[in-house]
Amino acid sequence: PTAEWLVNHISEFKQFENLSILDWGCGTGRIIRHLPNVVDNSNSFFGTDYNQKYVKWCTENLKGIQFKLNNLKPPLNFKKNSMDVIYGISIFTHLSKELHFEWMQELSNVLKKDGVLFLTTHGNVHSSKLLPKEKENFDKGNLVVHSYKKEGNRLYASYQSPIFFKNLCTKNNLTILKHIPGEITNGKPQQDVWILQKN
Numbered sequence: 001p002t003a004e005w006l007v008n009h010i011s012e013f014k015q016f017e018n019l020s021i022l023d024w025g026c027g028t029g030r031i032i033r034h035l036p037n038v039v040d041n042s043n044s045f046f047g048t049d050y051n052q053k054y055v056k057w058c059t060e061n062l063k064g065i066q067f068k069l070n071n072l073k074p075p076l077n078f079k080k081n082s083m084d085v086i087y088g089i090s091i092f093t094h095l096s097k098e099l100h101f102e103w104m105q106e107l108s109n110v111l112k113k114d115g116v117l118f119l120t121t122h123g124n125v126h127s128s129k130l131l132p133k134e135k136e137n138f139d140k141g142n143l144v145v146h147s148y149k150k151e152g153n154r155l156y157a158s159y160q161s162p163i164f165f166k167n168l169c170t171k172n173n174l175t176i177l178k179h180i181p182g183e184i185t186n187g188k189p190q191q192d193v194w195i196l197q198k199n
Contacts, residue, residue, distance in 0.1 A: 003034035006087060006118065009195060013177050014116045016040055019084035023047040024076070024107065025091040026067070029058045036064055046083070048076055073099065074106035083110050087118035090191060094156050097143050100168060108172040111198045117174060121160035123192030125182040130159060141167070165194065173199045 007016065016039035023032040026047030035045055045065040049055050050072050058067045068077040086107055092100060107117055127138050134144045141163030147156055162179065169176055174196040182190035 002031050002089070003038050006031065006089075007035070007038050009178075009193065010085060010087075010116055010118055013195060013197065014085060017042050019043045020082060021045050021085045022076075022078065022083045022087075022110070024086055024088040025049055026054070026058065027051070028054050029062045029065070029067075031087075031089065032058075032065055033062050046078070048078070074102050076106060076110055078110050080109050081112045083115060084112055085116050085118070086111055089120050092119060092160060093122050093158055093191065095158055096145060096147070097158075100143065100158070100160075101171075104168050104172045104174075108174060108198055113198055115198050116177070117194075117196040117198070119194045119196070120191035121165055121194065122158065122189075123160060123162055123165075123182050125184060125189040126159055126191075127161075128189070129157075134159075160192070162192065165192075169194070169196055175199055 021035065021043055023046070026032050026049045029047055032045055032047045047058055047065055047067045048070045050070050052069060055067050055069045058065070070076050092103070095103065111117055127135055130138055130144055138144045138159055138161045141161050143161065143164050144159040166176065176194065177197050178193070178195040180193040182192045184190070
């Protein structure tokens with residue numbers, strides 16, 4: 001269902017024909033494995049992750065998709081201006097402020113002109129998890145980071161104020177095509193969705 005949800009959102013802005021599609025932070029290929037069945041087979045599929053075990057497993061088990069290893073910090077093992085679509089589901093939510101800037105720049109570099117970048121973040125609906133002082137900081141448009149664990153770990157959490165994220169997009173030559181603020185579903189806050197385009 002996540003693959004279909006993703007394609008439905010991106011289809012508003014991009015036709016899935018002859019595209020190079022990259023799953024940034026693919027993990028065990030939870031989403032990318034379904035894409036070849038959801039969209040036209042004229043598309044090319046790629047996945048990248050910093051977890052060596054996942055990349056090895058995906059390469060051995062998921063055919064028709066090319067997987068590459070990256071580090072926690074950029075760069076990616078892909079050429080500049082090589083991807084039509086890049087998506088990262090809940091990746092920025094586990095990165096430091098420094099890496100927000102570095103990765104946004106790198107994703108923009110790897111994306112083709114007019115390419116689409118699809119990202120999810122911890123927006124306003126998640127700010128209820130913050131302490132009063134942190135919430136104040138968040139509301140001012142700052143990034144708030146809970147660094148209890150190692151960066152990249154799912155317990156390392158970053159909270160992206162929409163003001164902060166909009167500025168990050170503008171700095172990296174990305175136009176916001178759509179921003180869908182997260183809502184509370186079944187008692188759980190959902191992530192914000194950002195659909196961006198490279199100028």
